Amino acid sequence: MNTLLSDSAGPKTGARELSGETLAIRGGRPLTGRVEVKGAKNLATKAMVAALLGETTSTLRDVPDISDVQVVRSLLEVHGVRVDDGEEEGTLHLDPSGAVSAHFEEIDAHAGASRIPILFCGPLLHLLGQAFIPDLGGCRIGDRPIDFHLDALRKFGAIVEKLPSGIRLSAPEGLHGALIELPYPSVGATEQVLLTAVRSRGTTELRNAAIEPEIMDLIAVLQKMGAIISYEPNRVILIEGVDSLRGYDHRCIFDRNEAASWACAALATDGDIFVGGAKQQEMLTFLNVFRKAGGWFEIHEDGIQFRREGALKPVVVETDVHPGFMTDWQQPLIVALTQANGVSTVHETVYENRLGFTNALVQMGADIVVHPHGIASDDRRVPRRELEQAAVITGPTPLRGADVVVPDLRGGYSYLIAALAAEGESVVRNVGIIRRGYEKLFAKLDALGADFDVIG
Known part of the structure; x- marks a missing residue:
């Protein structure tokens, strides 16, 4: 008979890895x-961030009970998003109506080793006009440069300031569509462009985009919210910016x-x-x-x-x-x-x-x-x-x-x-x-x- 501890991913704060086991x-x-x-980690966490873009509550289903999800939940709550568990196991209701700016120390404390804070940038710039990225962590499998992300955000019109504690971004004049060609079909950079472009003024053309199934599922989430996104041959994605988005109801891939x-x-x-x-x-x-x-x-x-x-x-x-x-x-x-x-x-x-x-x-x-x-x-x-x-x-x-x-x-x-x-x-x-x-x-x-x- 195996001696088992709880399989829960941890408390809702989710700030640090359960690395001692x-x-x-x-x-x-x-x-x-x-x-x-259950749902893919690489979709669920990104769809949770996308809820920031909606004007009404989003419902995400088949969300896995893993520590990365708890980290994103904590970060959303730090930014004033109300996250409630649904009656069906693995269901989250995300209400962004009370979203506010968060202090970098709170973001850093709740992010732990996760790299997810960088994907908050586009939605927060649209919602609040500013965003902050603490020093990024993640699995130690080599450099995970954020240059692709920052270069894309600059093309949308974001101002990027590097500080000792991290990176601060602002968009005093709002964000606009852009022509972006990635040097490599990075999944993270593609997600960044999608989450930023859907509310930017004008049209964004993303070349050399990642086309993983989780990316396609994120596009499906954004389309449910009212985004206009089309996929063309040879890794080209076109996004026509819209003035507002609503919440979604989606079951994760x-x-x-x-x-x-x-x-x-x-x-x-x-x-x-x-x-x-x-x-x-x-x-x-x-x-x-x-x-x-x-x-x-x-x-x-x-x-x-x-x-x-x-x-x-x-x-x-x-x-x-x-x-x-x-x-x-x-x-x-x-x-x-x-x-x-x-x-x-x-x-x-x-x-x-x-x-x-x-x-x-x-x-x-x-x-x-x-x-x-x-x-x-x-x-x-x-x-x-x-x-x-x-x-x-x-x-x-x-x-x-x-x-x-x-x-x-x-x-x-x-x-x-x-x-x-x-x-x-x-x-x-x-x-x-x-x-x-x-x-x-x-x-x-x-x-x-x-x-x-x-x-x-």
Whole structure:
């Protein structure tokens, strides 16, 4: 019987990560059973910010109970937005009618390690004429420069002042439409432009935009509010500014990152996991790689079932922006690939330093070599980037228990999978970080038959 602590994401203040939690995991048994995935972290938090743009109350459904959501809730409440829980689990009502400016110390205290405050800028500039960004945190997987965001906001007419405590923005003459071309299809910068352009005077043309499913769902939210947004070929989005927006009623798209994580857990532990709420269309690229690696899946109306089909096979993967293979999918996949028969290669082209988590896997017995400047080859399909890295995984290698410390959200979940697949006992520290993006983590592990205790 597992010793469980509460799976709540924490108090509504949500100011700091629950980083002190430690698990003792006894691995070597397949994970089997059913888990449910709720709304995507990468949509829910942005849709909550979008509620600031409306003149009436918004209702957001299927919101996951994770610490990132609690952080955004706290930040909205600091700015005078009333946030109430609905009768249906996972439903929030967001009333922006009392929105006010907040002191930077309050913003900083409630933001914690989150980077979400930067997405408040456009809505707050429209609503209050000013905004403040504290020093930004987030997962330590390489530089996350905010230059794309600030450059876009300047083009809308914002005045940007850098202060010792952060960045202050103002728009004494309001914001206007702009022609913006991103140097890279950044998800965050695309969200920034959308949240800012919908209330700016005139038309905004965004080139080289991100087109992830969560971006399309955010566009759907904004269109429900009264925004006029059209998507053209070749990553071009047109936004015609409007004078006012109303609240929305929206159900979040499912979290494809979490769905893929549980699929990889089934692969790594030779388990059988049904992921309720997962849908095929948003996971096409992942499903192809999953099948090539020796996985079996079956699509159902209410989810997808995942398990192995014989011995695991080596694959070559290149991460990319949508519709490519997501960078958030490669970490849990790498754990499974340590058990594949042969040599696999994972090219990480989206973020720098995102393969540092493999050091702990090597400590657990994996044969992984990281090439810090990537690997060139004639059959590469994704253009090489200066920041890219590559991991070469040779398997199969037995994994053994170890004492590891979670470095970031996705890498941390991968440590859990590795510990569950390994022989012997592992101690996984800093587990609270994982709950930034995984709702009811302990309860789901328990439901799948994981053998673990919370020891601190």
